[in-house]
Amino acid sequence: MAYTRPPLIEIIDRKISEVDSRLPSAVARLKRSVLNALVRSSAGTTHGLHGFIDWTSQQVIPDSAEAEMLERHASWWNKARTPATPALGQIDIDGSGVIPAGTVLQRADEVEYIVDSEVVISGGGTVSVTASVSGAIANAEVSTPLSLVSPIAGINSTATVSSEGLTAGTDIESDDSLRARLRERVQKTPHGGANHDYEAWAKEVSGITRAWSFPLWLGAGTVTVFVVRDNDDDFIPDAAEIAEVQAHIDYVRPVTANVTVTAPINIAQDLTIAINPNDSVTQAAITAELQDLFTREAEVEDGDGSGTVLISHIREAISIASGEYDNALTIPVADLVLTSGQISSLGVITWQSL
DSSP states (O other): OOOOOOOHHHHHHHHHHHHHHHOTTOOTTOTTSHHHHHHHHHHHHHHHHHHHHHHHHHHTSTTTOOHHHHHHHHHHTTOOOOOOBEEEEEEEEEESEEEOTTOEEEOTTOOEEEEOSOEEESSOEEEEEEEEEESGGGOBOTTOEEEESSOOTTEEEEEEEOTTOBBOOBOOOOHHHHHHHHHHHHHSOOOSSOHHHHHHHHTTSTTOOEEEEEETTTSTTEEEEEEEOTTSSSOSOOHHHHHHHHHHHHHHSOTTOEEEEEOOEEEEEEEEEEEESOSHHHHHHHHHHHHHHHHHHOOOOOSSSTTOBOHHHHHHHHHTSTTOOEEEEEEOOSOBOOOTTEEEEEEEEEEEEO
16 A cells, blocks of 8 residues: 655644643644644654655655666666767868867857867868767757867868768666666566567667567577667667667677677658647647657567557547547558568658548
8 A cells, every 4th residue: 555645734633633632721723822833843843754754655666766766776686777878970071181189069059079089181071079968969960060169270160960960879868768677677587698688688778768689580590689769860770879789789698699780670651630620739749649659569570460550559549639629540541561670650640620
């Protein structure tokens, strides 16, 4: 049974009743009496103690523990919160000369990037940089302009992000994510190479939110692990992010396992929906519900239907959206069926009035 904290007024009434029962001639309810002041002072202290008991009762269970106590629970199971990581990649810059290691470039919002190592360019070239701060905020799209904080002779003061973008920046792991990984560790005991072991190892890498492990995918003795990064602008990992997961799993896997980490093929599912009312608020609510549905239910197709997203669930997500009165889903007309190695995601929604 959950602990129930009594309200302050209830504690005051209880204490007044106790005083009245022990001192029949006293009137502890008089607001200006000494007894009433003592009762209220004692009740305040008791209320604070009940508050501490209430807080403590939440911390002893990982499901309700706050951040610091959740980390202590996780540490007992050898799980640590994945840290934030900085964005990195290459930039294009014009000019001829030497760009020293440690050179600082700045984005328009004052996020800074540091040149990794000294580079000599002639007529322009590419330079590897790493963000000075960790977190997804430092990720940058292709052609994002950057400016040198201090000028360098012969080098253009403005650079742009190269074709691959600046990626791999991730925020520190959320409480919900750590809680979910801890639950998996408790409920799915490690077996030194079971399917769920590879999935758990993959999610120990910063930014990886979901993982699927398939034995024999590439033949006898092989294991293929698919991973995605739901918190990135593009949830499909790039080559560098895949390599990071591969390196981590190679370090912890059984020595006899032949493991390949890869990204699934994204199949964006376009939808046509007629709704009433057809306004921006309702559209935003439905979009959020659908995005949550795909994040929650979309799986990598294993060849036996694991990647199928039921059309009934799509209709349900639309119907439960706040503000929606009526709707008609015209595209798709059946369950979303994939081929091996693919995963569904929410594509473009075409809105119609109903």
